[in-house]
Amino acid sequence: AQSVTQLDSQVPVFEEAPVELRCNYSSSVSVYLFWYVQYPNQGLQLLLKYLSGSTLVKGINGFEAEFNKSQTSFHLRKPSVHISDTAEYFCAVNNQGGKLIFGQGTELSVKP
Amino acid sequence: GAVVSQHPSRVICKSGTSVKIECRSLDFQATTMFWYRQFPKKSLMLMATSNEGSKATYEQGVEKDKFLINHASLTLSTLTVTSAHPEDSSFYICSVAGLAGVYEQFFGPGTRLTVL
Numbered sequence: 001a002q003s004v005t006q007l008d009s010q011v012p013v014f015e016e017a018p019v020e021l022r023c024n025y026s027s028s029v030s031v032y033l034f035w036y037v038q039y040p041n042q043g044l045q046l047l048l049k050y051l052s053g054s055t056l057v058k059g060i061n062g063f064e065a066e067f068n069k070s071q072t073s074f075h076l077r078k079p080s081v082h083i084s085d086t087a088e089y090f091c092a093v094n095n096q097g098g099k100l101i102f103g104q105g106t107e108l109s110v111k112p
Numbered sequence: 113g114a115v116v117s118q119h120p121s122r123v124i125c126k127s128g129t130s131v132k133i134e135c136r137s138l139d140f141q142a143t144t145m146f147w148y149r150q151f152p153k154k155s156l157m158l159m160a161t162s163n164e165g166s167k168a169t170y171e172q173g174v175e176k177d178k179f180l181i182n183h184a185s186l187t188l189s190t191l192t193v194t195s196a197h198p199e200d201s202s203f204y205i206c207s208v209a210g211l212a213g214v215y216e217q218f219f220g221p222g223t224r225l226t227v228l
Binding site: 046049090098099102 | 113116118144146153156158161207209217218221224
């Protein structure tokens with residue numbers, strides 16, 4: 001069975017600091033990987049996705065993620081965060097069977 | 113990406129009543145939609161996969177008679193919570209499978225259900 005683990009439930013950082021949100025997955029088959037952001041009382045917005053090709057994926061709002069097959073990881077990074085990046089972030093994997101499996105979520109809190 | 117809407121955004125109802133939530137794909141025809149439930153400070157839990165013109169496929173532990181799903185057209189899927197109880201209070205989110213295949217999903221804004 002596939003699973004997704006987000007290692008940090010909460011990540012507090014100061015504005016303009018770099019941040020990394022960690023995500024590890026387990027799967028015996030090829031997967032597609034996603035990061036979504038959720039602002040309070042809203043749905044999910046796609047930040048970026050890895051389907052194939054280059055392992056470094058760039059997304060919206062200055063975020064990027066690197067697919068590491070040997071480490072089974074897909075960590076999300078941003079070199080300098082803003083107050084407006086405060087939100088819940090979800091890593092997800094699709095096993096090509098159509099279903100998205102979500103991690104537990106990481107609450108990013110950016111402080112001035 | 114696809115634009116997905118949900119209606120209503122918030123609903124408060126009395127225990128024992130039924131509530132219908134609509135999910136619409138505004139800019140393309142969606143053969144597959146998904147319904148999720150999210151508890152506070154928790155991740156999304158897939159409830160069911162909704163396929164246009166056929167019966168929904170429910171995840172293990174989800175009562176199909178409690179959560180009725182209808183996907184009668186390529187742009188609309190509905191979730192009806194029947195005989196709602198306070199424990200059904202939650203944030204319900206739908207998503208639409210992207211054109212490139214079901215591996216990408218686009219999410220609606222969610223519906224906050226509160227059962228008194």
